Amino acid sequence: MKQLWAPWRLEFILGKKEKGCVFCTRVRRQRDVEDLILFRGRHNFVILNKFPYNNGHLMVIPNRHTADLASMTAAEKREMFDLTQKAVVVIAKTFHPAGFNLGMNLGKAAGAGIADHLHQHVVPRWEADTNFLPVLAEVKQMPDHIQNTYRLLKQAWCKK
Ligand SMILES: [Zn+2]
Structure with a gap:
């Protein structure tokens, strides 16, 4: 994978770290719009990456706190792939x-x-996405920008 230049990720790297697991916190609290959660399945949820490598960068995450891929159940795995497929579409x-x-x-x-x-x-990914990526000035606009991305994807997600 060609390295993308995403300067706003510095906030993730240098910023204040949340206590506890950020994904578990988002599963528990019901602030889906603010937290950029697009969809909650039975076993997994779909969330926009707040520090994206690219516009539209999502993650599909099991609700259960685990780092162990081998521990995923058949149902968790199947739904994760179903949601990954839907995310791509x-x-x-x-x-x-x-x-x-x-x-x-x-x-x-x-x-x-x-x-x-x-x-x-x-x-x-876009063919020229190292150039496509916004310049430093847009870093400040990221919160707006990402809420807009969230709205567009949410609409598309809910449409059959
Ligand atoms: Zn967790």
Whole structure:
């Protein structure tokens, strides 16, 4: 994967860390719009990455706190893939990317930002997305920008 330049991720790297598991906190509290949760399934939920590598970067995350891929049940796995598939379809319809990166980083050594709770990344890609990415000035607009992305994807998600 070509390295993307996403300066707003510095906030994630340098910013204040939340106490406890950020994913478990989001599962528990019912603030889906603020938390950018697009969909809650039976075993997994779908959330926009607040520190995206690209516009429309989502994650599909099991509700259960685990870092152990081998512990996932058949139902959890199936739903995770179903939601991953739906995420690709919804992002494709909404933003028309040229491709996708899908996958999980297992463990800190593999680059997982949050290593204690499995999460599947869905990252849309454009041919020239290192150029496509906004310049530094847009970093400040990110909250607005991401809420707009959330609204568009939410609409597309709910449409049959
Ligand atoms: Zn957790």
